[in-house]
Amino acid sequence: MNGEYKIPNHVAIILDGNGRWAKKRGLNRSLGHKAGFENLKKLSKYIFKKGVKVLSVFAFSTENFKRSKEEVDYLMKLFTNNFKQLIDHNSDVKIVFSGRKSNLSNEVLAAMHEVEEATKNHSTYLFNICLNYGGRADIIDATKQIAEDYKEGKITLEDLDEAFFQKYLYNGIPDIDLLIRTSGEIRISNFLLYQSAYAEMYFPSVFFPDFDEKQFDLALLEYTKRDRKFGGIKDDCKNN
Ligand code: FPP
Numbered sequence: 001m002n003g004e005y006k007i008p009n010h011v012a013i014i015l016d017g018n019g020r021w022a023k024k025r026g027l028n029r030s031l032g033h034k035a036g037f038e039n040l041k042k043l044s045k046y047i048f049k050k051g052v053k054v055l056s057v058f059a060f061s062t063e064n065f066k067r068s069k070e071e072v073d074y075l076m077k078l079f080t081n082n083f084k085q086l087i088d089h090n091s092d093v094k095i096v097f098s099g100r101k102s103n104l105s106n107e108v109l110a111a112m113h114e115v116e117e118a119t120k121n122h123s124t125y126l127f128n129i130c131l132n133y134g135g136r137a138d139i140i141d142a143t144k145q146i147a148e149d150y151k152e153g154k155i156t157l158e159d160l161d162e163a164f165f166q167k168y169l170y171n172g173i174p175d176i177d178l179l180i181r182t183s184g185e186i187r188i189s190n191f192l193l194y195q196s197a198y199a200e201m202y203f204p205s206v207f208f209p210d211f212d213e214k215q216f217d218l219a220l221l222e223y224t225k226r227d228r229k230f231g232g233i234k235d236d237c238k239n240n
Pocket of ligand 1: 018057083095183213
């Protein structure tokens with residue numbers, strides 16, 4: 001608890017609605033992404049300050065490559081030029097990237113590497129940026145690695161259980177407690193599928209650039225009211 005709120009360990013956000021935010025203002029979609037990035041910079045600091053230990057965000061899905069060349073190029077440039085700004089020199093946040101490295105330019109890869117290197121010794125908080133990420137690809141890549149390790153005799157079939165498998169997923173990201181998708185869409189869209197098995201879901205209607213600190217507090221309030229059972233029975237329903 002933090003004051004009146006229950007604080008989730010792991011919050012995951014699908015950053016949706018940048019394009020519609022821009023359209024509503026008669027702006028180019030790219031400016032929506034820029035506004036989304038500016039919001040994420042502030043919001044991520046606030047979320048860690050609240051006591052959340054792990055924050056995952058969906059920055060770019062494997063499917064997002066299907067968008068126009070202009071939009072994909074803009075996003076890649078935004079990533080390359082701005083990732084550094086996500087480093088908070090006053091706090092102990094480790095930044096990692098989850099997703100396939102294929103299809104990403106050397107410039108984007110270098111920017112990712114720089115941020116990971118600069119924060120690799122930080123350990124209190126984890127900021128997981130999912131880029132060129134797909135939940136099914138995550139599971140497939142983990143399975144391939146497990147098969148290889150098995151073939152090489154590094155692991156046995158007895159080792160394999162749910163927790164063991166999870167450690168093979170990109171960066172061994174833990175279970176999600178609160179999953180938020182902005183903009184009113186009610187879908188997971190191939191985000192962190194394995195880790196969202198028991199996540200509480202929250203779908204505010206605001207577009208991501210408007211999902212500010214106040215909005216996040218509302219999400220926490222909603223999370224605080226939820227009664228998590230993980231498939232079990234609520235205490236006050238037993239024997240009924
Ligand atoms: C979804 O909005 C957003 C994206 C595909 C990109 C998200 C990227 C950012 C917020 C930039 C900053 C991120 C990092 C980590 C540097 P949309 O384009 O699908 O919006 P729409 O549904 O209204 O069209």
